[in-house]
Amino acid sequence: MKLLNCLNEQQREAVTAVEGPVLVLAGAGSGKTRVLTYRLAYLMSEYNVNPRNLLGITFTKKAASEMKSRLNNLIGEQASNIWISTFHSFAYKILRREIHNLGISNNFSIFDDEDKNYIIKEVLKELKLNDEEKFSPEFYNQKISLIKNTDTAVSFDIAPYFRLVWELYNKKLKENEALDFDDLLLYNLKLWEELPEILQKYQKQFFYISVDEYQDINPIQYRLVKLLSLAHKNIFVVGDDDQSIYGFRGSNMKIILNFKNDFPDARIIKLEQNYRSTKNILKVANSLVEKNQRRHCKELWCMGTEGEKPYHYEAVDERDEAIFVVDKIKELVREKGRSYSDFAILYRIHAQSRVFEEVLLREGIPYQIIGGNRFLDRKEIKDMLAYLRYLENPKDLTSFERIVNVPRRGIGVQTTKKLLQLLKQKNTDEFSEFMSEVEEILPSRAANKVKQFFLLIHKLKEFKEQLGISEFIQKLTELTGYITEFKKSNTIEDTAKIENIEELINMAYEFEKKNPGTKLSDFLGELSLLSDIDTMDEQVGRVVLLTLHNAKGLEFPVVFMVGMEESLFPHRKAQSPEEIEEERRLCYVGITRAKEKLFFTNASRRSTYKQELYNPISRFLSKDIPLELIESNKLNKNFTEVDLNKFSRVTAKIYCQGDTVFHPLWGKGIIMLPGSIDKEEVLVNFLYEGVIKRVKVWELND
Numbered sequence: 001m002k003l004l005n006c007l008n009e010q011q012r013e014a015v016t017a018v019e020g021p022v023l024v025l026a027g028a029g030s031g032k033t034r035v036l037t038y039r040l041a042y043l044m045s046e047y048n049v050n051p052r053n054l055l056g057i058t059f060t061k062k063a064a065s066e067m068k069s070r071l072n073n074l075i076g077e078q079a080s081n082i083w084i085s086t087f088h089s090f091a092y093k094i095l096r097r098e099i100h101n102l103g104i105s106n107n108f109s110i111f112d113d114e115d116k117n118y119i120i121k122e123v124l125k126e127l128k129l130n131d132e133e134k135f136s137p138e139f140y141n142q143k144i145s146l147i148k149n150t151d152t153a154v155s156f157d158i159a160p161y162f163r164l165v166w167e168l169y170n171k172k173l174k175e176n177e178a179l180d181f182d183d184l185l186l187y188n189l190k191l192w193e194e195l196p197e198i199l200q201k202y203q204k205q206f207f208y209i210s211v212d213e214y215q216d217i218n219p220i221q222y223r224l225v226k227l228l229s230l231a232h233k234n235i236f237v238v239g240d241d242d243q244s245i246y247g248f249r250g251s252n253m254k255i256i257l258n259f260k261n262d263f264p265d266a267r268i269i270k271l272e273q274n275y276r277s278t279k280n281i282l283k284v285a286n287s288l289v290e291k292n293q294r295r296h297c298k299e300l301w302c303m304g305t306e307g308e309k310p311y312h313y314e315a316v317d318e319r320d321e322a323i324f325v326v327d328k329i330k331e332l333v334r335e336k337g338r339s340y341s342d343f344a345i346l347y348r349i350h351a352q353s354r355v356f357e358e359v360l361l362r363e364g365i366p367y368q369i370i371g372g373n374r375f376l377d378r379k380e381i382k383d384m385l386a387y388l389r390y391l392e393n394p395k396d397l398t399s400f401e402r403i404v405n406v407p408r409r410g411i412g413v414q415t416t417k418k419l420l421q422l423l424k425q426k427n428t429d430e431f432s433e434f435m436s437e438v439e440e441i442l443p444s445r446a447a448n449k450v451k452q453f454f455l456l457i458h459k460l461k462e463f464k465e466q467l468g469i470s471e472f473i474q475k476l477t478e479l480t481g482y483i484t485e486f487k488k489s490n491t492i493e494d495t496a497k498i499e500n501i502e503e504l505i506n507m508a509y510e511f512e513k514k515n516p517g518t519k520l521s522d523f524l525g526e527l528s529l530l531s532d533i534d535t536m537d538e539q540v541g542r543v544v545l546l547t548l549h550n551a552k553g554l555e556f557p558v559v560f561m562v563g564m565e566e567s568l569f570p571h572r573k574a575q576s577p578e579e580i581e582e583e584r585r586l587c588y589v590g591i592t593r594a595k596e597k598l599f600f601t602n603a604s605r606r607s608t609y610k611q612e613l614y615n616p617i618s619r620f621l622s623k624d625i626p627l628e629l630i631e632s633n634k635l636n637k638n639f640t641e642v643d644l645n646k647f648s649r650v651t652a653k654i655y656c657q658g659d660t661v662f663h664p665l666w667g668k669g670i671i672m673l674p675g676s677i678d679k680e681e682v683l684v685n686f687l688y689e690g691v692i693k694r695v696k697v698w699e700l701n702d
Helices: 001-006 009-015 032-047 063-081 087-104 113-126 137-150 162-175 184-196 196-205 217-230 279-288 319-336 350-361 380-390 397-403 415-423 433-440 444-466 469-480 484-488 492-514 520-528 575-590 619-624 645-651
Strands: 020-027 052-056 083-086 109-111 178-180 208-213 233-240 269-270 311-317 343-347 368-369 542-546 556-561 596-607 611-613 660-665 667-674 681-686 691-696
Touching: 009 032, 009 269, 009 667, 020 032, 032 052, 032 063, 032 109, 032 233, 032 596, 052 063, 052 087, 052 311, 063 681, 087 184, 087 196, 087 217, 087 484, 087 520, 109 433, 109 520, 113 137, 113 162, 113 178, 113 196, 113 397, 137 178, 137 184, 137 217, 162 178, 162 645, 178 184, 184 196, 184 217, 196 217, 208 217, 208 269, 217 233, 269 520, 279 575, 279 596, 279 619, 319 343, 319 350, 319 380, 319 556, 319 596, 343 350, 343 660, 350 368, 350 542, 368 469, 380 397, 380 520, 397 415, 415 433, 433 444, 444 469, 469 492, 484 492, 492 520, 542 556, 556 575, 575 619
Parallel strands: 020 233, 020 269, 052 083, 052 208, 109 178, 208 233, 311 596, 343 542, 343 556, 368 542, 556 596
Antiparallel strands: 596 611, 660 667, 667 681, 681 691
């Protein structure tokens, strides 16, 4: 019972709600992670529940690690026996054990976005659909992912020939014995729905299920949770509908709003006491989010200090905006002794980071970008991982194609094509038989090079069985000669590549230390499930730059929310009331990341794609938040929206039907019909997005 002494009344009520379905509506900064971990500890200490009968589901590996660390402090080593993981990690582990029941090898590969785009390119080539200007691989990738996450019937009118792309893409995954990231959940669901005896096994194992961030689950995750909890109904979910921000990925806020309909006898507990932000920051957050109609009514409050009012700065342009932010960081570091890691710059889209990077670099201020070019996406790392994946799964011909001539060994494109055709039919383990086939289809010189490659692969397989993961990756770099050329070079770029490979080896070493007796497949699975936030280094003193979506779950002493302008935030693509509400929730998430100081900025003029935009100030500032809650650099603290008409007359052009145009947010489009002359609008088919919109002429570029 000592566990309960440091909880407030509502937290205590949640922790001790043991039996049956429970929904905890946990406002931002209200201690939801504490409630989740203390409840697991309470079940073990007061109810003697076996830790193997507990399951905790989170949305990021970072959150799962935090829960494990806190549990270890509360109850010691037995915490390691509780299964706490992300949805995808949970599904991955089950599929590694069980997917053979669906006729798929347990050694399946996991394809990331780059692999998916490569497969889609191959599909488009085979189908002779090469009009990438209209429907790029990235377009198909996004649509395929959305369908797999939303549990809806495949809509084949998304784009011409989409049915063919969908079917051939999934066929190629099967040929490679590969799953994409979304398939992890789909195949887990398929396994449980088609083989009830396997579902029952896990239902018997997990008596008590806890789910974090319930507001962001998608229909597939919802069905998985519901199936698993059917036997005992001890389902404990924690979430905040005011922080539901992933509708574009397929999450459905109706799931948390309808929890009482799914479980009529459910208890609903609200956590509204905030332990993160000052009173003035919470006033702004509450006043904003209460404008939404679809939500559970709740209001954040705290016992802390009033703090300073959030400050708004209207900049002349985006460079002035960046200079203001960086100057303010320098001032607070110099005069208040703050660390650079105290600061976060939050923006709506990645493209906004460029000018901030330029100014930070000029001023010599260290920074890190979350969601930029990930370590695991660098070519040398992708090459190493492709070797490891092919050694684990010989049917992963996408990885084979990547490594067969890396480093260069004289195996050309035509030779590779013939090899791929042969590999689809033959087993390379029967080496002599396989090589005799190779010698029949290739000239002797090419056949000899292929033979040397497969001899190398066989030798690597032997070392894989003998060595630990980190030692094996080191041996791989030596036997392949991959870093030989890098070592000969004295360039900064090649030195960095060697350092990156050494870091990969170090990651493997750390993984082995934490998971004794682990296999290479486990390490590959761990890497494929990492998110951008999971790789964030909080120990290094650097300013953090990230999108508002990536900021979810984080907190910083000082937060700058930049680009607070219409068309940018809320985003131009947010048209319906539901979409505007999600944008408002995203703004609420940004505000509640701030612990002590909060700044808003916008630019009166913003240059993008060789075009100048004059966006009005965001409605979230000008209309939703009472002006008296914010300090501002504008005269009389009075927000005045930009009169767009006085600019449109200068930049307006006349476009004809069929003209190609470009929009800074929606990309390339074709004029379908000229619009009304007074409104200076045209109807545009935006090819990348697959939508038709009426837009102002001044927003377009040739």
